[in-house]
Amino acid sequence: MRRNICLEPRTAGTFLRWLSSFPCRPGPDGSLWKNKQQRSLKNKIRNTGKSRRLPCPAVLNHFDQQYSEELGDLWASARAVLLDPPSWQYGVMLNRFSSVTAITQILLSQGFSSMLPQTDVSELLHNSCYIHPHPLRFPSPTHRPGQLKQYYLLNAASLLPVLALQVRDGDKVLDLCSAPGGKAVAIMQSATPALLCCNEPDPHRRDWLAKTLESFLPPSLRSRVMVSAQDGRVIGQSEAGFYDKVLVDAPCSNDRSWLHSSDIHRGQQRLEDRAGLPELQTQLLRSAISAVRPGGVVVYSTCTLSSLENGAVVEAVLKDFPDAEVESLWGEIALPLSEYFAVISPPLGILVVPQPGKTWGPMFLSRIRSSS
Ligand SMILES: C[S@@+](CC[C@H](N)C(=O)[O-])C[C@H]1O[C@@H](n2cnc3c(N)ncnc32)[C@H](O)[C@@H]1O
Missing domain, CATH: 3.40.50.150 (Vaccinia Virus protein VP39)
Known part of the structure; x- marks a missing residue:
């Protein structure tokens, strides 16, 4: 079956520049992030972050008809975002059951900030959800045998149903x-x-x-x-x-x-x-x-x-x-x-x-x- 694939080098390049800008600091196990984790993360992005699919014309056409009627002018700008994956933002939800001090420092030093106001309902989540104003994608958390993952990557809007609950x-x-x-x-x-x-x-x-x-x-x-x-x-x-x-x-x-x-x-x-x-x-x-x-x-x-x-x-x-x-x-x-x-x-x-x-x-x- 034919697949429409086009190369998107921008994503990988931006990510690598961002990753290289991490300050050299000890990781949770005392090792230097710059030396160990960053090197393997760079290899990972080189292998996975290069290609990007074109939109499916049938789906786009269907959405155009339905959403221009339902959303009016708002659809044009929503459409532009949905069609431009490099513009997508990513949220980071820290895992309060793991050690997150080092990762929090990295997030803050890279310009991430806590998304949620401190209220009764979101008191715990307040300290655990970080977003960035720009489309920086934090690397996926690595699996370390015997250790809990430190964070979960998500579309920050996914947290809203949990807040509402x-x-x-x-x-x-x-x-x-x-x-x-x-x-x-x-x-x-x-x-x-x-x-x-x-x-x-x-x-x-x-x-x-x-x-x-x-x-x-x-x-x-x-x-x-x-x-x-x-x-x-x-x-x-x-x-x-x-x-x-x-x-x-x-x-x-x-x-x-x-x-x-x-x-x-x-x-x-x-x-x-x-x-x-x-x-x-x-x-x-x-x-x-x-x-x-x-x-x-x-x-x-x-x-x-x-x-x-x-x-x-x-x-x-x-x-x-x-x-x-x-x-x-x-x-x-x-x-x-x-x-x-x-x-x-x-x-x-x-x-x-x-x-x-x-x-x-x-x-x-x-x-x-x-x-x-
Ligand atoms: C939008 S996804 C859920 C995402 C998930 N809540 C999360 O945050 O990771 C919807 C899920 O509903 C499941 N599903 C489909 N039919 C279902 C059914 N009849 N009863 C319960 N779940 C169903 C799908 O397999 C899918 O995993």
Whole structure:
């Protein structure tokens, strides 16, 4: 099958210059970063960072039609960002269960800063999430046998559903669609729940999830974290009313990666499958609301701009739960973080739209409180 590949030397060059500018300082094990870690990281970027795919015309055309209608002028600037991977920003979530003093110093010296204001809800996350105003990609964390990973790289907008979930120590939490586990790791950075059930029906993705949890959580916490393999649509029946908080980070059209589908057939297949997603998402959200106790909280999130997979899903589900309430996230999340994120307020939630200089997203989130 033919793949459209073009070389993108800019990414690799920028990264290498940035990496070379690290000051020479001792790593966590006392060795010099400049000598050991940097050398292997440079080799890694030489081998992996050179190629970049062109956008898939079928997906781009489809998005152009739908999103210019839904987002108006905002789509042109969002489109420009989505089509320009070298402009994408990356967030770094530190792992509070590992030793992070040295890595924090490196982040600060490179111009990264803590993203979250210090509030009750984000007190722990405040010290653990770093972003940079420019598109600098921190290298992937290395695996060191017997040691936890020090950080997780992510689109910083992925943290917003976790913030909205407001997990407190002692909560029973369900991460209904959990692999590869980024939000599960973030939940464990934000509080110490009594139970975090990470559910993922796809066996390969579940293996990936298990590895993520093992790489980031100490053995002492593992008794609180379990992995399950159910179809999320049935958990609302089998575990009705059991959880305090449920996160539905739903399977969705992942706009960023779909635009860069590896070939046109894959892109077209995704567009065909797209039509079935709102029904699956509606069933998952219904199941989640049934799985929380009276007064419990469900956060629904996707990484697409599509209103059919966002507000329309929430609206459909609310018809079955007329006493459940959608809570505003505008004052709590959108306004305090407007320095970093371009956020709009479509019906029933908030939507982070990638924009030049604020390339985070897409990310839709909605918080629903079940009736007490
Ligand atoms: C957007 S991803 C989740 C990302 C994850 N929350 C994270 O932050 O790393 C959606 C996940 O839902 C899973 N999924 C698909 N169908 C599902 C179902 N019926 N029940 C539960 N999960 C499902 C997919 O396999 C995929 O891993």
